[in-house]
Amino acid sequence: MTSEAVETGRSYNALWWAKVQSAGALQVSPDTPAVAGLTRAAEPDGESVWMLPTLPDGAGHSVLEELGTPPVAVEQPNETARVLAICVTCCWQDRSGPAWPGAVGTLTQIKAVYAGLRGRPEQSSDLTLIIGSLRRLHATSWLIWNEKAGEVRLGPRVITWGPSQLTGLREICRILPDPPRAVLTPRGPTGPAPDPLPSEDATPPASASADGDT
Amino acid sequence: MDATLLDAEAEAAVLRVYRQVFAVLAREAGAMIVDPELLDVDQAILDAFAEAGSDGLTVEQATLACRGYRHDVIVRRFDVLRQYGAITKLVDRPNELRHRAAFAPYVMLMFLKRMSAQGGQAELHQLLTLEAHSVSDPRAVAEQGQASIERLTKVFRLLGNELSILVSTSTTAQLRENAQLAWGNERLIEQAEKVHRIVLDRWPALHRACTQLRMSLAAYADAVQLAAGRLVERAGTTRALGLLPIETWLTFTRGSGTEVLAGVLDGLLFDAAAPEFSPEGMLEAVESGRRTGTARMAPPRPSSETEAPEPTAATDREDLRAEAERILAGRDSVGIVDIVDDSGDWITARRVLAELTAAHLHDELDYELVWSDGMRIDPSAGTPWATHGSFRRVKR
Numbered sequence: 001m002t003s004e005a006v007e008t009g010r011s012y013n014a015l016w017w018a019k020v021q022s023a024g025a026l027q028v029s030p031d032t033p034a035v036a037g038l039t040r041a042a043e044p045d046g047e048s049v050w051m052l053p054t055l056p057d058g059a060g061h062s063v064l065e066e067l068g069t070p071p072v073a074v075e076q077p078n079e080t081a082r083v084l085a086i087c088v089t090c091c092w093q094d095r096s097g098p099a100w101p102g103a104v105g106t107l108t109q110i111k112a113v114y115a116g117l118r119g120r121p122e123q124s125s126d127l128t129l130i131i132g133s134l135r136r137l138h139a140t141s142w143l144i145w146n147e148k149a150g151e152v153r154l155g156p157r158v159i160t161w162g163p164s165q166l167t168g169l170r171e172i173c174r175i176l177p178d179p180p181r182a183v184l185t186p187r188g189p190t191g192p193a194p195d196p197l198p199s200e201d202a203t204p205p206a207s208a209s210a211d212g213d214t
Numbered sequence: 215m216d217a218t219l220l221d222a223e224a225e226a227a228v229l230r231v232y233r234q235v236f237a238v239l240a241r242e243a244g245a246m247i248v249d250p251e252l253l254d255v256d257q258a259i260l261d262a263f264a265e266a267g268s269d270g271l272t273v274e275q276a277t278l279a280c281r282g283y284r285h286d287v288i289v290r291r292f293d294v295l296r297q298y299g300a301i302t303k304l305v306d307r308p309n310e311l312r313h314r315a316a317f318a319p320y321v322m323l324m325f326l327k328r329m330s331a332q333g334g335q336a337e338l339h340q341l342l343t344l345e346a347h348s349v350s351d352p353r354a355v356a357e358q359g360q361a362s363i364e365r366l367t368k369v370f371r372l373l374g375n376e377l378s379i380l381v382s383t384s385t386t387a388q389l390r391e392n393a394q395l396a397w398g399n400e401r402l403i404e405q406a407e408k409v410h411r412i413v414l415d416r417w418p419a420l421h422r423a424c425t426q427l428r429m430s431l432a433a434y435a436d437a438v439q440l441a442a443g444r445l446v447e448r449a450g451t452t453r454a455l456g457l458l459p460i461e462t463w464l465t466f467t468r469g470s471g472t473e474v475l476a477g478v479l480d481g482l483l484f485d486a487a488a489p490e491f492s493p494e495g496m497l498e499a500v501e502s503g504r505r506t507g508t509a510r511m512a513p514p515r516p517s518s519e520t521e522a523p524e525p526t527a528a529t530d531r532e533d534l535r536a537e538a539e540r541i542l543a544g545r546d547s548v549g550i551v552d553i554v555d556d557s558g559d560w561i562t563a564r565r566v567l568a569e570l571t572a573a574h575l576h577d578e579l580d581y582e583l584v585w586s587d588g589m590r591i592d593p594s595a596g597t598p599w600a601t602h603g604s605f606r607r608v609k610r
Contacts, residue, residue, distance in 0.1 A: 017483050024486035037483040053485045061490040074489035081499035084491050117503050140488040157488070168493025172500055 013037070016051065025052040025141040025156045041156040044101045050156035052141070074136060076129075083133035085172050086113045087143055090179045091154045095170055100159040107150035109179040110134075116177030255283050255291045257323060263301070263315035270304040270312035295319070338369065342405035349412050356420060359413040363423045366406055367430045374434035381440045387461050389441060399438045403431050534573045538581050538605075541570065547606035550583075551590045554600045563597050570605050580608040 016035040019026055025041075030049045034040065041050040061071050074080055090105030090113065110130055115122040134152060138145035141155040161169065262279035263271055271279070277288045295301045300319035303310040345362045348354060380389050406427065414424045467475065542548055553570070557563035574583040585603040592598055 021484050021486055024488055053483050055485070061492065072487045072489045077489070077495075078499040078502060080489075081491050081496045082503045085496040085500050088496075117500065119504065136489075142488075142491060161493075165493045168497060172493065172497050175497070175500060175504075 020051060020053055025050050027051075027156075039159060041100055041159040050141075050159075052156055052159070055160050074140075076133065076136075079129050080133040080136050082117065083110070083114070083130055084137055084142055085176065086110050086117070086179075087134075087137070087152055087154065088158075088169055089113060089173045089176045091152065092169070092173070095173065098159070099154055099161050099166065099169065100156065102154040102158075105152045105179070107152070110152065113177055113179050253323070255280070255287055256295065256319075258283065259288065259292060259295060260300075260315050260320045260323070263313075264320075270314040272311040272313070276313075338402060339405065341369070342366070342402065342409060346405065346409045346412060349409060349416070354416075356417040359417050360420050360423050362409065363413055363420060363427050366409060367423070367427045370406065370427070370430040370434045374430060374437045377434070377437035377441050381437065381444055386445065389445060399435065403435060406431055531576060531578055534569060534576055535579055537566075537569045538573045538579065541566070541605060542607070547604050550585075550603040550605065551600045553605065554597045555595055558596045560597045574605075582606060582608050 013036055016038060020038060027043075027048050027050050030042065030046060032049065032051075035051065037054055038051045039054045041052065043049065064071055087105060087110065088099065090109045091102040092099045093103050107130070111122055111126060114126055114130060118126075131147075134143060134145045135147075137143040137155070141157045143155045144153045146152070258280040259276055262276050265279065266275070273289065273292055276292055277285055280288050292301065295315075296313070299316065301313045301315050304312040304314050345366060349359050349362050410424055410427050410431075413420055466478075541553060550567075553566060554563045557566050570581070570583050573579050573581045583603065583605050585601060588602045590600045590602065
């Protein structure tokens with residue numbers, strides 16, 4: 001794979017770019033050589049690396065608005081944004097550092113913060129909304145949501161949040177009620193390792209791409 | 215393709231200036247210039263006259279000399295030129311066929327082409343230099359200074375007016391096309407101020423005309439600033455990213471083939487289509503979530519009236535009852551004069567009476583305010599004039 005990459009660096013880049021442009025953030029093995037224009041977000045255990053496009057300063061969705069192009073629509077945008085905000089509160093514990101990779105949060109925490117935000121006791125209907133939002137956010141790499149374990153982490157896309165955006169996020173964390181302190185991790189020492197998390201969804205594209213390159 | 219586009223643009227620019235200058239004349243002559251070609255026709259005709267020497271030309275000779283153009287076009291332009299005096303008969307007699315051309319229109323034509331190429335700024339600079347020169351001439355008199363100042367005032371008024379009209383009425387694209395009006399404005403204003411200073415120093419009596427000039431200069435400077443502000447504001451982030459204006463992209467995408475389009479996108483990396491969550495948007499969602507969470511939202515209604523008429527009516531009633539009980543202080547009836555005197559000054563008494571009237575009129579409260587004849591007049595009291603009457607409970 002490396003020889004091929006060295007041989008045809010340009011087409012190698014083009015291939016990766018095409019993959020990222022069509023599929024969004026990609027999870028690959030850490031020995032994949034760097035690709036120009038792509039940011040690498042390493043998983044905390046160092047087992048894999050996410051690749052996603054580097055946004056230049058000032059480029060972003062504000063430019064789309066200026067050009068009069070509608071952004072990509074999402075179902076229930078407010079609900080989804082709220083759940084993402086809640087996940088940021090739960091998973092971004094070191095508020096002085098970057099949001100990636102963050103810690104593992106649980107569905108229990110999310111439900112508690114959600115009820116706190118709504119200012120009323122937890123309701124069963126909340127769960128439908130929360131799970132729906134989590135799935136949507138997982139599909140677009142904003143979150144990594146492990147539905148079986150009921151655990152969530154911030155997705156690789158959050159690595160694009162710069163210092164000014166982190167300031168805004170700190171404000172959100174200040175407004176939202178604090179999540180319950182005890183992070184209930186049902187598994188033992190292997191718990192924090194998020195390997196099994198993407199095994200259902202995220203690994204197939206990664207392995208497929210690895211196959212394609214070798 | 216580029217070359218032809220530029221040519222067309224240059225022609226259009228010439229035409230624009232030409233049209234502005236000659237519109238009046240041409241309309242009277244029945245021949246507006248509607249085609250850049252006509253300018254070339256004019257030039258060709260005048261060229262032919264230059265070649266012809268002192269004998270002049272007849273219409274037929276002129277059309278022959280300009281074979282490159284259609285006969286009727288030449289004849290029509292010839293007529294137009296004759297009507298506004300660019301071409302005159304060699305000798306002014308009825309059957310004279312030969313004509314001569316005046317040199318002034320040709321100079322004008324050259325001048326116009328030059329001006330349209332450079333936006334007239336160079337000419338304005340030269341004009342200003344000339345004016346400065348003429349007003350500093352030791353032989354110059356106050357009339358010349360005044361005329362000079364008035365000319366400049368008009369020039370800058372026209373400039374400023376055109377620009378501010380463009381700013382307030384036209385699209386950004388038009389404004390950008392006419393940006394030449396704003397070019398080099400600082401140097402222009404500086405030069406005009408120099409002329410102004412010379413004139414004011416030499417002939418202080420002209421201060422009135424000078425004030426006019428200062429005002430027109432200031433108006434021009436303002437218009438330039440407004441125009442620049444609008445252009446910058448519109449350019450926005452696209453300018454910060456070094457991108458071309460949107461209109462240019464739209465034209466380009468409409469007019470280009472697949473290969474060209476792909477060539478532009480080569481080397482650009484796009485993010486996969488995904489919804490965007492900015493911290494601001496999340497904050498907004500969280501805020502709105504909090505609001506809907508604490509209480510059921512009332513249906514949308516003007517917010518000033520949503521403060522529930524029902525509860526205020528209830529608290530109003532209780533407020534009135536408390537006030538009435540305070541006045542009655544356990545008694546069944548109180549005289550108005552006592553109430554007024556207890557209140558001290560009229561301002562307070564007026565408020566108390568208003569509340570008692572409200573209690574009287576309230577259908578759920580059993581109080582009444584009864585007025586009787588007669589009046590108490592006591593200059594030493596807080597309220598010297600007070601009508602008799604009483605405020606009392608109603609027995610039901």
